[in-house]
Amino acid sequence: xxxxxxxxxxxxxxxxxxxxxxxxxxxxxxxxxxxxxxxxxxxxxxxxxxxxxxxxxxxxxxxxxxxxxxxxxxxxxxxxxxxxxxxxxxxxxxxxxxxxxxxxxxxxxxxxxxxxxxxxxxxxxxxxxxxxxxxxxxxxxxxxxxxxxxxxxxxxxxxxxxxxxxxxxxxxxxxxxxxxxxxxxxxxxxxxxxxxxxxxxxxxxxxxxxxxxxxxxxxxxxxxxxxxxxxxxxxxxxxxxxxxxxxxxxxxxxxxxxxxxxxxxxxxxxxxxxxxxxxxxxxxxxxxxxxxxxxxxxxxxxxxxxxxxxxxxxxxxxxxxxxxxxxxxxxxxxxxxxxxxxxxxxxxxxxxxxxxxxxxxxxxxxxxxxxxxxxxxxxxxxxxxxxxxxxxxxxxxxxxxxxxxxxxxxxxxx
Amino acid sequence: xxxxxxxxxxxxxxxxxxxxxxxxxxxxxxxxxxxxxxxxxxxxxxxxxxxxxxxxxxxxxxxxxxxxxxxxxxxxxxx
Numbered sequence: 001x002x003x004x005x006x007x008x009x010x011x012x013x014x015x016x017x018x019x020x021x022x023x024x025x026x027x028x029x030x031x032x033x034x035x036x037x038x039x040x041x042x043x044x045x046x047x048x049x050x051x052x053x054x055x056x057x058x059x060x061x062x063x064x065x066x067x068x069x070x071x072x073x074x075x076x077x078x079x080x081x082x083x084x085x086x087x088x089x090x091x092x093x094x095x096x097x098x099x100x101x102x103x104x105x106x107x108x109x110x111x112x113x114x115x116x117x118x119x120x121x122x123x124x125x126x127x128x129x130x131x132x133x134x135x136x137x138x139x140x141x142x143x144x145x146x147x148x149x150x151x152x153x154x155x156x157x158x159x160x161x162x163x164x165x166x167x168x169x170x171x172x173x174x175x176x177x178x179x180x181x182x183x184x185x186x187x188x189x190x191x192x193x194x195x196x197x198x199x200x201x202x203x204x205x206x207x208x209x210x211x212x213x214x215x216x217x218x219x220x221x222x223x224x225x226x227x228x229x230x231x232x233x234x235x236x237x238x239x240x241x242x243x244x245x246x247x248x249x250x251x252x253x254x255x256x257x258x259x260x261x262x263x264x265x266x267x268x269x270x271x272x273x274x275x276x277x278x279x280x281x282x283x284x285x286x287x288x289x290x291x292x293x294x295x296x297x298x299x300x301x302x303x304x305x306x307x308x309x310x311x312x313x314x315x316x317x318x319x320x321x322x323x324x325x326x327x328x329x330x331x332x333x334x335x336x337x338x339x340x341x342x343x344x345x346x347x348x349x350x351x352x353x354x355x356x357x358x359x360x361x362x363x364x365x366x367x368x369x370x371x372x373x374x375x376x377x378x379x380x381x382x383x384x385x386x387x388x389x390x391x392x393x394x395x396x397x398x399x400x401x402x403x404x405x406x407x408x409x410x411x412x413x414x
Numbered sequence: 415x416x417x418x419x420x421x422x423x424x425x426x427x428x429x430x431x432x433x434x435x436x437x438x439x440x441x442x443x444x445x446x447x448x449x450x451x452x453x454x455x456x457x458x459x460x461x462x463x464x465x466x467x468x469x470x471x472x473x474x475x476x477x478x479x480x481x482x483x484x485x486x487x488x489x490x491x492x493x
Contacts, residue, residue: 170467
């Protein structure tokens with residue numbers, strides 16, 4: 001017998017080497033208690049979380065929890081069924097209504113995760129003989145949607161409008177095309193030049209899908225994302241989003257004004273062939289989405305926190321993924337895996353949790369500590385985190401340069 | 415462009431990425447011999463597309479294991 005797991009031996013050995021060296025497992029963190037949107041107990045220690053994408057801090061909102069509790073009591077723990085059969089309850093429709101209201105669209109479709117929303121919509125929209133044109137730094141769920149479908153897949157250089165135009169220009173004029181963009185790219189926290197990209201895509205006769213997972217709630221006047229901030233809502237055909245970031249629950253969705261949109265409920269396999277979200281999750285999500293429509297103070301506080309953290313890290317000489325705070329994600333660039341791991345662990349030992357990220361999840365082979373801010377982080381917490389970065393860098397011996405070179409540098413259209 | 419000329423140009427594009435100095439022949443494999451990860455291969459493919467102004471869709475990559483496979487594909491697709 002060939003052991004089918006042998007092919008992963010080198011990956012297993014790399015992880016074992018980290019553990020043997022006395023390190024903590026960066027993909028094995030357990031939160032034994034969660035105290036608030038910004039605090040958890042990790043390995044017995046109260047820790048400030050700065051790597052949760054819980055941008056608006058809705059996870060412990062009393063109204064969101066009350067809605068979930070009521071639905072759990074009244075509708076049960078789970079639906080045990082597909083949206084297409086016995087798995088659509090009143091609360092799923094209420095949640096879709098909330099999304100339509102939030103985005104000002106005619107249609108909304110809720111999936112069980114954000115990953116499945118991309119997997120389903122990307123794989124279903126473009127078929128054989130048609131093209132998906134995607135940014136090189138696209139999220140894994142977009143790449144996997146491409147792998148699952150039958151379209152030809154064309155990749156353009158990250159955030160390059162010229163490269164997108166050039167690659168679209170090589171495709172047959174008569175073929176169907178879907179250009180897939182993201183508002184905020186989740187590794188470096190840089191935003192897309194959506195106005196220019198959408199113009200180029202439309203000029204080539206393509207339909208446009210924008211994933212706003214990391215932008216919902218705090219970009220644009222209504223919090224609809226970079227699409228709204230860039231003023232191209234009327235030209236974007238499909239917006240994909242998630243409940244597992246600003247909304248504070250779990251689930252995915254697609255919203256659109258396309259008159260034929262509803263047919264996707266019949267042909268999209270990751271929508272049809274999986275169980276729907278539990279009633280408590282959709283009830284909590286609907287309440288959270290409605291509250292996000294009016295949370296201007298939280299929005300402002302999230303941006304204040306993000307700018308303060310960006311300025312604080314820059315002042316200390318850390319290299320960041322973007323020259324300014326373009327989104328609520330800040331990527332602290334590290335020189336190599338050993339330094340990244342040591343720094344990650346030193347921060348955890350000082351009560352600060354951030355994400356450890358390495359290639360191939362990161363672009364251009366960079367190692368980074370990914371930080372994401374929350375509207376509920378206090379000024380004291382920001383100060384504590386910055387002090388922990390100081391202390392950790394001193395212990396680890398991270399070289400801090402006064403001049404910060406950023407990897408990406410889009411202007412924010414916010 | 416002849417297939418030989420295409421092969422020669424592809425080798426020139428690969429050489430900066432050939433850190434171990436592996437001999438580059440028709441049979442040289444990107445994953446096994448050159449030990450390129452998928453991101454490096456995709457970036458190389460982008461350069462090859464630009465060199466000949468062609469489209470090499472990512473879904474074709476599993477069939478393009480060696481330099482020879484890529485040279486054949488370019489010869490077929492070139493204008």
